[in-house]
């Protein structure tokens with residue numbers, strides 16, 4: 001299940017975010033970080049955010065609650081900033097939002113933030129599985145909130161969906177980008193992470209996650225596939241990548257061994 005809320009107020013842009021995300025208030029009085037379908041990255045970034053985020057949650061990783069957020073045209077009318085007004089106009093319809101974690105800080109080893117071997121290994125495994133390149137020292141996309149880590153920003157995962165013809169060649173990718181993962185120094189238990197992931201992830205889990213994706217995000221007019229066919233193609237990718245996980249696990253273990 002995923003909740004749908006309606007945006008009632010655009011509060012503040014998060015200028016550090018490349019996709020111009022914003023703090024938004026909704027009709028349930030919740031405060032969210034909204035990611036807009038009209039942003040340059042396109043609606044596929046929202047699919048990646050939702051699908052990767054919910055797979056992370058299925059693995060037991062801490063991801064802020066994800067909701068669908070309806071934006072109507074009225075929201076942009078009082079917006080004085082031209083760029084934001086254009087973004088809101090281009091985002092009428094269903095967008096994605098994450099529960100806002102007030103007072104959270106970005107994970108920073110220089111500030112003595114650290115991770116347990118179990119958690120770091122599972123996060124490294126998860127990012128290699130979903131092919132997320134955005135968890136590096138330059139851009140951790142990992143919040144610390146009440147002393148716990150929270151995973152955010154999965155919009156760059158599942159990069160193959162920008163060009164579906166490349167998908168088959170990505171199933172067995174070793175994902176060399178793991179070498180730049182911010183948690184790699186702590187990720188000494190990739191074997192255990194693999195066992196944990198294989199115990200939790202199934203085709204049914206993937207299909208359940210893909211059912212959460214609104215049809216309108218899958219119907220971007222760039223491929224001939226229907227939304228149902230796209231869901232099946234994503235599920236197929238995940239099932240086959242899970243079966244091939246040795247390849248990226250060995251890469252992660254090798255990259256970790258080179259650090260220590």
Ligand SMILES: Nc1ncnc2c1ncn2[C@@H]1O[C@H](COP(=O)(O)OP(=O)(O)OP(=O)(O)O)[C@@H](O)[C@H]1O
Pocket residue numbers: 014016017018019020021033064098099100101102104106134139141143152153154155
């Ligand atoms: N749930 C949240 N709670 C609190 N702050 C958040 C949350 N989600 C995002 N932020 C803040 O907003 C910033 C931008 O969010 P996010 O990284 O998701 O956007 P982006 O546009 O994809 O950014 P990037 O520049 O990394 O591509 C984060 O770096 C973080 O500081």
Ligand SMILES: [Mg+2]
Pocket residue numbers: 017139141153
């Ligand atoms: Mg980010």
